Amino acid sequence: MAVKCFHSFALHLLLATIVIGVVNSEYIEYNTAPRIVTEKINVHLVPHSHDDVGWLKTVDQYYVGANNSIRGACVENVIESVIASLLDDQNRKFIYVEMAFFQRWWRQQSNAKKVKVKKLVDSGQLEFINGGMCMHDEATPHYIDMIDQTTLGHQFIKSEFGQVPRVGWQIDPFGHSAAQAYLLGAELGFDSLFFARIDYQDRAKRLREKTLEVIWQGSKSLGSSSQVKTIFTGIFPRHYDPPDGFTFEINDVSPPIQDDPSLFDYNVQERVNDFVAAALAQVNVTRTNHIMWLMGTDFRYQYAYSWYRQMDKFIHYVNKDGRLNVLYSTPSIYTDAKYAANESWPLKTDDFFPYADKPNAYWTGYFTSRPAFKRYVRDLSGYYLAARQLEFLRGRSSSGPTTDMLADALAIAQHHDAVSGTQRQHVAADYALRLSMGYLQAEKLVASSLSFLSASKSSPDKKNPDTKFQQCPLLNISYCPASEARLSSGKSLVVVVYNSLGWKREEVVRVPVSTLHSPWLISEALTLSLVSSENVIVKDASGKEVVSQILPLSDITLRIRKEYVKAYLGRSPKDTAKHVLAFIASVPPLGFSSYVISDTGRTGRGLSASYVTSGSLNQDVEVSQGNLKLLYSEEGVKMSRYLSTKNQVTAEQTYAYYIGSNGTDKDPQASGAYVFRPDGSRPIKSEGQAQAQLTVVRGPLFDEVHQEFNSWISQITRVYKGKDHAEIEFTVGPIPADDGNSKEVITKLTTTMKTNGTFYTDSNGRDFIKRVRDFRTDWDLQVYQPVAGNYYPINLGIYMQDKTSELSVLVDRAVGGSSLEDGQIELMLHRRMLHDDIRGVGEILNETVCLPDGCKGLTIRGKFYIQIDKPGDGARWRRTFGQEIYSPLLLAFTEQEGDHWINSHKTTFSALEPSYSLPNNVALLTLQELENGEVLLRLAHLFEVGEDSEYSVMTKVELKKLFNNKKISKVKETSLTGNQEKAEMEKRRLIWKVEGSAGEEVKRGEAVDEEELVVELAPMEIRTFLIRFDDHNEMVGEERATT
């Protein structure tokens, strides 16, 4: 090495002597004028910076450049320096993607600066692409969250710049979903979609066959390739950075072009040759004579001149060389060039999951990573939907609390290092803090809206209603001060139950209560007891008593309630609440009902009792409901359903865990935050005791069984009267780590169904996609990881079917799952990892909760739901019940003396015309009043083509009946994010040519007639409207809030 350097040094000296003698340095004018030369290879240089909205640092730290010891990254620098470089030379271009950052920067600029930047945007020098607040993950967000976060960014771009983004730019997410292609792509009016990460085997084949660029049809329900719900999709040949040797951040090692003839290392021709060679390599794997170079990567352009200086020179010298044509470009310009080439492209269907970058590196662990955060995001997503409705129903307030803060927090929580669970711990805490602050704002808004809506017309001061409602976000651990407070004499508890769905619901509501008088134990003989309460009853608003049931909280619930309230709220909960009161609530669509829990003062006239048995399991315990039967054992529960006298299906549910690979074998790949690499599995058996501890509760509304398998896994199974599914509430953790092993806990359902390797998982809660074990549609799969390589993301559910039956499982948050054997389904519920998987986060995923006496592994609680149906009957349950899981009934509490509140308030309400409800196949995704007074309405058909014999059909929503007592003055149909009129969007849409045959045409809803105001929805169709109401007609026929 030393010898070589000496030679090189000597040579330079020699050359320098010659050169210095001949030439002087002088100004060189670089010709970077944009042009496409059709007969040449065109290299589109796309300057970009990938700015994660939180990952190793928090969103604030990335923005201002704090905590730079973790990583020298400052987004403010990026935006500032790029804009200076663009202003310097009008040929330069840049794309910006993450509106969470750009919006912050924009708000701090002077008007003079804003004018200049607007010119850059108008001229196309600065182009917003993708345009959501963040670049959302595609495996773990719910589609409603994806729509919401993109809408927020698109509305900002529209209102400040009058622009409509044309291109989807999901360059970093770890796999790509079908919903992204058709919903967050085509339905936004995007002309193309680009990304980097697909399976390494898939990429190898596409490189060979020049099929990295395709037309992607994400939904089979939304029409053929010749119709519009497809999108031109470009997969990068390698990653989202430039070819080797062409990165120019100030610390990068690529050789710069040295074109001053007086320099010792003058290298123009050498660098031009490098450039041409790298471009030709890419031409070999790309169709048409247009290729794109991604000039940038994570947090680049902090000193933008360093990049532009080099690109100016490359464009100048390579064009002068003449073998290629190089230009400053954007993905939009590139897309137009591809379109103009008039080529036919291969068709891609389904999705790009799972993603593996190496044989033992399937990125399927993050489907479950940080399960508590995933649940928190999903809970608040449903809450945000309801809160926006209530904000609209009350009238958006300019001074009071709004949903805006929750909207922002939820938006960045969809980032591909947020809800994915792949961020550092302090960043996860930052996202959670933002969500909780957003929640508190929204909670106030919900309380004041309910107060407004429940104030009666005759109330003296309708504008300032007096009811103070309390809510209970910690109901999942049975903590609710409002419902637990002991009722003083003469007072009773009022529960207002709000339903954000467009159809009526009858559901069991559960609230923890202090037992007003001691539970009434009829018999303590052995293990049977009867829990009752002497004189408490639940009545509906008309004074009619409703069926109710009181039952004990499980021991495990009492423990985590005590620990987690202390850990997160810093206070010890009262230990008086040892019972849950359950009752049936019947709630109208988009409305509420009120219930009163009171003391009758009369003994022997109380709540319905629960019969409770508990102790070691010494005989088979059975719980049943209709044709559903649950039989308990030490390892789990056997669930049977008779579908006919001859056809009985039995599913056995158990727990197990994988040991995560520690990466010390031949391949250093460990299981970690992203990657799932199991090293064998272990079943969970009851520990320490010969028999599992069981508590069986039977009552008039439901039966439930508490099972404790060991000190860190327990569950409650419930079967409800009149329902065909079983509900399982699991509590997993702290996962023991003292043996030094990473553990990934799963639950399994095992049946004898003959499923032939096939199962179905949803795409972001939308279409179900067929999965075949150890198989990929697009290439011959080489199987190295038979478990991890068959895992898929689940947001709504997973199901399997054979000739005689269908078994579906629905989930309450994003999880990973699979069917690894015929007739079997598994879900990964929790992970505690003790090794890093070397994908950048650099921290082990070992979540803990800290109490005064120390920290221990995080406990996770959640639910999944199981139903067995005849083949073809399951969709109805998955779709409608799935909607109820996403939008649980919202509870608000207040107290009354005597019957005062009930008598002086509006106790039931529906925004819809009486007797109208949305059809069972339609969901109201968004009802939101925007700042400008327009109302954003989104309606979704919930079923796919062919999914259900009755519901997979064109359906209708009557807008006049949806908005009772309110006159619609204008309805405008728009793109999915409301940033352009739909008709305009369709007119501009590029229609690409596809190889092979076009599929069938599918009928979609017709344009809405302005008189009739009826919206048609075809299967899987989502339609978005901006509505103006006639101000003289008020929503609830009453005066509007003026706060």
Ligand SMILES: [Zn+2]
């Ligand atoms: Zn990223």
